[in-house]
Amino acid sequence: MDYEGIMHAAGHRVTPQRVMILDAVCDGGGHTTLKQVYARLRTMDPSIDRSSLYRTLKVFVRLGLVVSAETLTGETVFEIPRRQPHHHLICRTCGNEQEIGHEAIKGMVMQVSREYRFKVDMDHLVLYGVCEMCQNDDRSPDRPKDAAV
Ligand SMILES: [Zn+2]
Numbered sequence: 001m002d003y004e005g006i007m008h009a010a011g012h013r014v015t016p017q018r019v020m021i022l023d024a025v026c027d028g029g030g031h032t033t034l035k036q037v038y039a040r041l042r043t044m045d046p047s048i049d050r051s052s053l054y055r056t057l058k059v060f061v062r063l064g065l066v067v068s069a070e071t072l073t074g075e076t077v078f079e080i081p082r083r084q085p086h087h088h089l090i091c092r093t094c095g096n097e098q099e100i101g102h103e104a105i106k107g108m109v110m111q112v113s114r115e116y117r118f119k120v121d122m123d124h125l126v127l128y129g130v131c132e133m134c135q136n137d138d139r140s141p142d143r144p145k146d147a148a149v
């Protein structure tokens with residue numbers, strides 16, 4: 001990804017710290033929380049502070065360099081977008097997370113766009129529900145660990 005070009009085009013300077021932050025998100029290899037990114041950064045540069053990290057991540061999300069999603073616990077996770085959009089299924093009973101390809105929901109999203117003339121952000125969606133395992137497990141009644149979103 002030409003992140004330098006994207007940052008320049010948006011009028012942002014490419015600082016070593018910003019590159020380091022992108023690297024730290026990338027090192028997560030998937031969803032990574034602010035806390036995890038922060039911990040990784042601290043090992044590289046102890047002077048970095050949390051609020052500037054947070055601001056930078058928000059800029060990255062706006063520029064499309066990073067995608068974010070909210071989890072059940074209300075925590076925001078970050079991730080480097082991949083060539084193919086992907087989405088997540090999160091079980092609200094056990095918290096299990098499953099990744100799905102774009103094909104699975106493409107039809108639904110297209111129908112929404114057609115019917116409501118609404119352009120859905122489809123680079124990263126999170127769908128909540130109950131996973132197969134929990135549906136079959138009557139020993140653990142459906143009790144969400146956290147309040148439903
Ligand atoms: Zn994701």
Ligand SMILES: [Zn+2]
Pocket residue numbers: 091092093094095096130131132133134
């Ligand atoms: Zn489950």
